[in-house]
Amino acid sequence: MDIFFYLFAALTLICGLLVVANPFSRNPVTSAMFLVLTILSMAGLFVLLNAFFLAAVQVIVYAGAVIVLYLFVIMLLDLGADERRRLNKAMVGLSFLGVGLLAFVLVSSIGQSEAVGALSSPRLQGTTEKLGKALFSDYVLPFEVVSVVLLVAMVGIILLSKRDLK
Amino acid sequence: MIGLEDYLTVSAILFSIGVVGVVMRRNLFIILMSLELILNAANLAMVAFSRFSNNIDGQMMVFFIITVAAAEVAVGLALLVALYRRRQTAYTEDLTNMKL
Amino acid sequence: MTGILPWVILFVPLLAALSITLLTLRHRALSAGLSIGAICVSFVGSLLIWISFDGGSVQYSTPWLSVGGLHVDLGLLLDSLSVTMLLVVTGVGALIHIYSYGYMAEDPGMPRYFAGLSFFTFSMLGVVLSNNFVQLFIFWELVGVSSYLLIGFWYDRPTAADAGKKAFLTNRLGDFGFLLGIILVWTTIGSLNFGEIEATMRANPEIFGSLASIAGLLVFCGALGKSAQFPLHVWLPDAMEGPTPVSALIHAATMVAAGIYMLSRVFFLFNETALLVIAWIGGVTALLAAVIAIQQDDIKRILAYSTLSQLGYMVMAVGVMDPTAGMYHLTTHASFKALLFLGAGAVIHAMHHEQNIWKMGGLRRAMPVTYWMFLIATLAICGVPPFSGFFSKESILAAALEHNAILFGVGAGVAALTAFYMFRLVYAVFIGPPKSNAAEYAHEVPGVMKWPQVLLGVPSLLAGFWGIEHFIGQSFASASAHHAAAWHWQILSPFSHAPLAAFFGLGLIGFGIAAAYAFYGNAVRDPLPDEMGRLSTAIRERLYLDEAYTAMIRYSHEVLALIADWIDRWVISGMLVRGSQWGTDLAGRLLRMAQTGNVQTYALFLVVAVVVVLWFVLKR
Numbered sequence: 001m002d003i004f005f006y007l008f009a010a011l012t013l014i015c016g017l018l019v020v021a022n023p024f025s026r027n028p029v030t031s032a033m034f035l036v037l038t039i040l041s042m043a044g045l046f047v048l049l050n051a052f053f054l055a056a057v058q059v060i061v062y063a064g065a066v067i068v069l070y071l072f073v074i075m076l077l078d079l080g081a082d083e084r085r086r087l088n089k090a091m092v093g094l095s096f097l098g099v100g101l102l103a104f105v106l107v108s109s110i111g112q113s114e115a116v117g118a119l120s121s122p123r124l125q126g127t128t129e130k131l132g133k134a135l136f137s138d139y140v141l142p143f144e145v146v147s148v149v150l151l152v153a154m155v156g157i158i159l160l161s162k163r164d165l166k
Numbered sequence: 167m168i169g170l171e172d173y174l175t176v177s178a179i180l181f182s183i184g185v186v187g188v189v190m191r192r193n194l195f196i197i198l199m200s201l202e203l204i205l206n207a208a209n210l211a212m213v214a215f216s217r218f219s220n221n222i223d224g225q226m227m228v229f230f231i232i233t234v235a236a237a238e239v240a241v242g243l244a245l246l247v248a249l250y251r252r253r254q255t256a257y258t259e260d261l262t263n264m265k266l
Numbered sequence: 267m268t269g270i271l272p273w274v275i276l277f278v279p280l281l282a283a284l285s286i287t288l289l290t291l292r293h294r295a296l297s298a299g300l301s302i303g304a305i306c307v308s309f310v311g312s313l314l315i316w317i318s319f320d321g322g323s324v325q326y327s328t329p330w331l332s333v334g335g336l337h338v339d340l341g342l343l344l345d346s347l348s349v350t351m352l353l354v355v356t357g358v359g360a361l362i363h364i365y366s367y368g369y370m371a372e373d374p375g376m377p378r379y380f381a382g383l384s385f386f387t388f389s390m391l392g393v394v395l396s397n398n399f400v401q402l403f404i405f406w407e408l409v410g411v412s413s414y415l416l417i418g419f420w421y422d423r424p425t426a427a428d429a430g431k432k433a434f435l436t437n438r439l440g441d442f443g444f445l446l447g448i449i450l451v452w453t454t455i456g457s458l459n460f461g462e463i464e465a466t467m468r469a470n471p472e473i474f475g476s477l478a479s480i481a482g483l484l485v486f487c488g489a490l491g492k493s494a495q496f497p498l499h500v501w502l503p504d505a506m507e508g509p510t511p512v513s514a515l516i517h518a519a520t521m522v523a524a525g526i527y528m529l530s531r532v533f534f535l536f537n538e539t540a541l542l543v544i545a546w547i548g549g550v551t552a553l554l555a556a557v558i559a560i561q562q563d564d565i566k567r568i569l570a571y572s573t574l575s576q577l578g579y580m581v582m583a584v585g586v587m588d589p590t591a592g593m594y595h596l597t598t599h600a601s602f603k604a605l606l607f608l609g610a611g612a613v614i615h616a617m618h619h620e621q622n623i624w625k626m627g628g629l630r631r632a633m634p635v636t637y638w639m640f641l642i643a644t645l646a647i648c649g650v651p652p653f654s655g656f657f658s659k660e661s662i663l664a665a666a667l668e669h670n671a672i673l674f675g676v677g678a679g680v681a682a683l684t685a686f687y688m689f690r691l692v693y694a695v696f697i698g699p700p701k702s703n704a705a706e707y708a709h710e711v712p713g714v715m716k717w718p719q720v721l722l723g724v725p726s727l728l729a730g731f732w733g734i735e736h737f738i739g740q741s742f743a744s745a746s747a748h749h750a751a752a753w754h755w756q757i758l759s760p761f762s763h764a765p766l767a768a769f770f771g772l773g774l775i776g777f778g779i780a781a782a783y784a785f786y787g788n789a790v791r792d793p794l795p796d797e798m799g800r801l802s803t804a805i806r807e808r809l810y811l812d813e814a815y816t817a818m819i820r821y822s823h824e825v826l827a828l829i830a831d832w833i834d835r836w837v838i839s840g841m842l843v844r845g846s847q848w849g850t851d852l853a854g855r856l857l858r859m860a861q862t863g864n865v866q867t868y869a870l871f872l873v874v875a876v877v878v879v880l881w882f883v884l885k886r
Contacts, residue, residue, distance in 0.1 A: 005168045009176045016180050016203050020187035020196070028195045035199050042206055049173070049217040051225055054209075054232075061232055066202070066239050073243045074195060077250050082193055085259070091867070095189040098873045099182055105877055106178040109884040110171050124220045126213075131229065134222050146233050153237035160244040189870050197866075258866050265863025 005048055011041035026082035032070045039063050051126035173214035181207035194249075194256045198242050205235045269326055272342045275311040275352065276391045278304045283384035286377055297377035301384045302363045308391065309356035312349070319349050321740045325397050325461065338458060343397035346740040347593065351394040351527055354600045358519045359387050361718035365608055366511040368714035369615060379419060379509065386412035386516060393524050398458040399448045402528065406444070406488065409524060410437045413516050417508040429504035436501040440491020447484030450477065451535070464534045482540030485532060493525025493577045496551040500812055502574055506566040510614060513566060514607030518573045519600040526580040526596050530589035545585025545669075549676040552578030554809070556683035560690070561794060561805040564621045565610050568691050572647065573603055575680055579662055582673060588665035594735045595658035601725040602646040602655055608719050609640035613695060615715070616708040623691060624791055628700035632708040637696045639719040639726075644692050646726045648685040648775050654729035661735060663767040674767065678774050685778025693786040701790060 015038040019031045039062045046055035135143055180203060187200025209228045216224025250256055282304035286297045327341025363383060370376045389412050392405030410433075418430030452458055454474055455466050466473060474481050489495065494502035505517045516522070529536075529544070536544065555574035562568045576599050583592030614621055616633060630637045646655035659681065666674040700706045710716065785793055794802050804810065860867070 002168050005172065009172070012176060013179055013183070016183045019199055019203060020183055020191060028193060031196050031199055035202060038203065039206065042210060045173070045176070045210060046213055048168075049213050051213045051217065051228075054213060054225055054228055057229065057232055058209075061236055062202075062206075066236055069239060069243060070195070070199070073247060077247065077256075079193075079195070079256065083257075085192070085257075091870075092190065095186070095870055098870055098877065099186050099189065101877045102185060102873055102880075103178065103182040105880045105884060106181065107175060109880075110174045110178065122217050122220060124217050124222065126216070126222070126225045130222060131225060134226055135229070139226050142230060146230055149234060150237050153241050157240050157244040160241075160248050185873055189866055189873060192866075258864050261865070262863030264865075265861055 004044070008041045008044035008048065012038055012045065015041060028074050028079055028082075029071065032067055032074065035070070036063050036067050039067070046126075049126070050122075050124060053126055053128045053131045056128075170214055170218040174211055177207045177211040177214070180210065192257045192259060194246055194258065197258070198239065198246070201242075202235065202239070205231060271311050271315060272326060272344060272395060275308045275315075275356070276342070276388065276395055278307045278311075279384045279391065280388040283381045283388060286381040286384065291377045291381075294376050297380050298367045301380035302360070302367065304384055305356060305360045305363050305387055308387070309353075309360045312352040312356045315344065316349050316353060319344070319346070321346060323461070327397055331400075335456065336452070336458075338400045339398055340401060341397035341459070342395040343460065344395070346737050347527070347530060348394050350593065350597060350734065350738055352391070354523075354597055355387065355390050355394060355520050358600050358604045358722070359390075359515055361721055362511050362515040362519075362604060362608070365514075365611070365715050365718040366509075368712050369511050369611055370509065373509075375419065379416075382412055382416045382419065383512070383515070386416065386521070390520050390524070394527065397460055399451065399460075400458050402531075403441075403445065403448060403488075406492065406524070406528075407441065409521050410434060410441070410492070413437075413505070413521055416512040416516060417505045419508055419512065423507070426507040429501075429507040433501040433505050436498050437491040440487045440489070440498050443484050443487025443490070447481055447487065450481045450484060454481070460531060463532075467534050478537045479539040479543075482536040483543060485535055486529065486540065486544055489525030489529050489581065490547070491525075492528075493522050493581065494551075494574055495525070495547050495578065495581055496554055497811075499551060499555065499574050500815060503567050503570040503808070506564070506570050510566065510607060510611030513570070514604045514611065517570065518603040518607050522573065522577055523580070523596045523600060526577065526584065526592050529581070529584045530593050533584065533589045536584075541585050541587060543585075545582050545666075545673055548578045548581030548583070548585050549673045550578070551575070552582060552680045553676050553683075554578075556680045556687065558805055558808050559687040560683065561792075561802055563624055563792070565613065565623050565626075565691065565695065566607075566621055568623070568687060569603070569606055569610055572606075572684065572688065575684060576603065576647070579659065579677065579680070582677065583662040583665060586662075586665045586669040586673065588662070590735060590739045591658065591661040591665050593738045595655075595662055597734050597738075598646065598654040598658045598725070598729045601722055601729060602643040602653075605639055605643040605719060605722040605726050606647065608715070608722065609636050609643065612636045612711040612715055612719065613708075615711055617704050620702070620704055623694040625702040626695045626700070626705045627698045627702075628696070628705055629708055630696040632705075633710045635710060635716050636719060639723045640696065641692065642723050643726050644688045648688055648779065649681055649771065650775060651772070652730060654726055657730035657735070660768050660771060663771050667767045678767075678771050681771050682774035682778040685775045686782045689779050689782030690786045693782060694789070698786065698788060699790060 015034045018034040019038060022030055022034065024030075039058060043055040043058040043063075046052075046058060184200045184203035184207060187203065188197050191197055191200065209231055212224045212228045212231070216222065216228075246256065249261075253261065255261070279301075282300045286300055290297045290300065323343065323345035325341055325343050327339040329337065330340035331338040363380075366379070366383065370379055373379065386409065389405050389408035393402060393409055396402035396405060414430045414434045417433055418427050420426045421430075448458070451463065454477070455463050457463055457466065472478075491498045502517060502522065506513050508517070552575045555571045555578060559568050559571035559575065562571060576595070580592040580595050580599070583589065583595060612633065613626065613629060613636065616629070616636075617626060620626070642653065646653035649656045649659040651657075663674060663677050663681070666677050798805075807813070860871070
């Protein structure tokens with residue numbers, strides 16, 4: 001089983017890196033395709049964590065809906081490859097420094113997580129049935145609120161997309 | 167045996183990659199994708215915590231995050247389209263209206 | 267009865283001043299009558315006190331102010347010192363009040379003048395009767411105020427207004443030191459009552475430790491200003507801008523003597539060093555003023571410098587440890603100097619306000635009473651026996667000879683100079699040929715101005731036989747035996763107990779008179795400027811002391827202004843104002859670099875902030 005974890009983890013990280021910085025292509029479409037790969041390998045990690053429902057949602061919503069939305073928009077706007085522009089070296093240096101520090105703080109604090117009390121033999125199964133029961137009992141109010149959020153987003157998008165909006 | 171720490175490490179690295187993208191890429195679409203990476207890193211940490219503390223709440227949270235992320239992407243892309251129409255650019259250096 | 271009498275003496279003049287100011291400013295005769303009546307009441311009261319006085323020391327006091335450790339009484343002290351001063355102030359004061367009625371007859375401001383005079387009398391009596399330092403200081407300042415009001419009485423003359431200001435400011439200098447001295451005494455001894463301070467000092471002479479000289483000299487600063495001693499003497503000659511009776515009362519007989527009175531009152535405070543300084547300041551003042559007096563042409567200025575010189579004598583007397591002699595001279599000086607000023611006032615009145623002695627002359631025939639009284643006073647101030655000044659001056663010279671031969675020499679020299687400049691004055695004004703039309707047609711003054719002179723002539727002539735020295739000596743435990751001689755023996759006492767001082771002094775006085783006769787017997791104009799050349803000019807210009815002070819003040823102001831300018835330019839304007847402006851500007855420029863307008867920069871800041879927060883939450 002461990003081999004799958006390493007496989008999916010490596011895929012996730014490599015594809016994630018290629019989304020951000022692809023040495024071979026500067027086209028946003030490539031980035032979007034690698035984002036799909038990242039999300040799919042994330043779904044694999046979810047399966048390894050026994051979160052089956054979420055893995056399915058990840059594939060359907062993210063890989064299916066969101067990324068398609070990206071591709072549509074990129075192609076709609078007919079964006080070519082990124083122009084090569086001179087980088088602001090000081091800015092790049094500062095960014096690497098800041099992000100490096102962030103990664104250091106995050107990774108180095110992982111070892112200190114005894115307080116979480118991680119179980120040595122996890123038994124939780126993220127099945128559809130379980131999530132469905134929780135969703136319609138304990139989480140019914142957030143569920144309804146989220147639907148309102150989606151409605152508002154939809155209205156907003158329609159409003160923003162009207163051409164004569166000024 | 168793969169434990170919580172391994173998942174968290176993957177999550178942290180992915181998060182950092184996402185931040186690098188937000189801070190350093192100039193194309194607003196890629197920045198938006200990097201935001202997705204950051205959200206996914208958070209999701210991974212949530213699911214891992216949920217699994218290893220035997221608590222369904224974490225997964226519920228991920229469910230909501232995915233929903234809100236979908237809405238966010240939709241609105242964000244709509245905004246980008248509107249911006250692109252007006253300014254004919256998707257590069258952050260060209261959008262410095264906030265500077266006086 | 268006796269308990270209430272001193273209070274009556276003190277407050278009746280104040281009552282008169284108040285009622286004149288508030289009610290009778292429009293009634294000339296009534297105002298004058300109120301003022302004269304008040305001082306006559308005070309004089310009669312003083313006489314009553316003197317008659318029932320038994321030589322002891324009595325205090326009447328009531329608590330007035332009590333703050334923390336500071337207890338101030340409103341109290342009156344009666345001993346031989348204050349009784350003598352009471353008689354001098356009220357006696358001489360009463361005569362001058364009456365004289366003023368004639369002198370000021372034509373002045374529209376007469377009620378105001380009498381209000382000021384009564385207010386002065388009240389303040390002066392307060393100084394005399396105070397039994398503690400704070401009360402003394404308050405009345406001391408009130409005396410200064412009334413002096414200011416009366417010097418500047420003719421306030422529409424710029425010179426008079428300036429002279430008033432100069433007198434007030436110069437006195438403030440001295441009074442500041444006086445106040446410091448009082449504070450030092452209070453913090454050290456814890457009491458302000460003269461009797462208690464003296465008792466403490468007797469029980470523990472070393473109580474001041476190393477500050478003993480400082481304490482004495484600070485208190486002496488008060489006398490330095492009020493009694494116009496060098497280097498604060500410059501105000502007194504200018505104070506002659508006031509009406510002449512004011513000069514007689516305040517700036518010759520009483521107020522300027524307050525310094526001497528105060529020194530005698532707190533004589534126990536001074537140690538050897540302080541007394542030495544006091545003696546030398548007195549001597550220097552006496553000599554300086556006498557030298558300057560030689561070449562003055564204004565009759566009142568000559569008298570003013572002669573007052574300075576005599577005050578120097580008195581201070582010197584205190585300095586050579588014989589305050590009795592100083593007070594004695596104060597008493598006799600009050601009568602003959604007041605007489606001199608009244609005579610000068612009569613002359614000025616007769617000459618239609620001409621004050622230059624080289625425009626007078628021959629007034630002996632026109633004004634015989636004034637002439638004879640002036641002559642008596644002149645002989646008294648010169649120290650010719652048997653006039654009163656002889657006895658007091660000789661007792662000072664004897665004390666000086668006992669302690670300090672150099673100061674005796676100074677004193678004797680001043681005596682000769684005094685005789686010289688006083689007879690110069692007499693020759694030029696009364697005896698020599700008339701030098702102007704006004705002098706030829708002058709007339710004797712009316713009776714209201716004549717009789718006070720005659721009455722003052724009596725003590726000027728006879729005060730030496732009244733045993734004043736013995737009476738004052740009761741206040742000083744150190745009074746030596748020769749003060750206690752029987753009155754009829756006193757005429758010879760100067761010769762018996764200090765023959766050298768007496769004969770030496772007399773010889774020099776004779777020399778001074780002879781020199782005056784030689785130079786001025788028939789002079790039409792002053793021969794000395796031709797004889798002495800530039801020295802005479804220097805003396806005429808008062809040795810340039812006023813100019814030196816003016817220059818000193820100007821240069822010190824300029825230096826101060828330069829420093830202030832530098833501080834303003836570089837510290838306040840440069841460092842504080844422009845520095846903060848520059849700092850704000852720099853901070854603004856630095857912060858401005860952070861505002862790129864690029865979202866990613868802000869995102870980076872967000873990342874950094876998150877790192878910092880996470881660091882604090884997770885790592886610490």
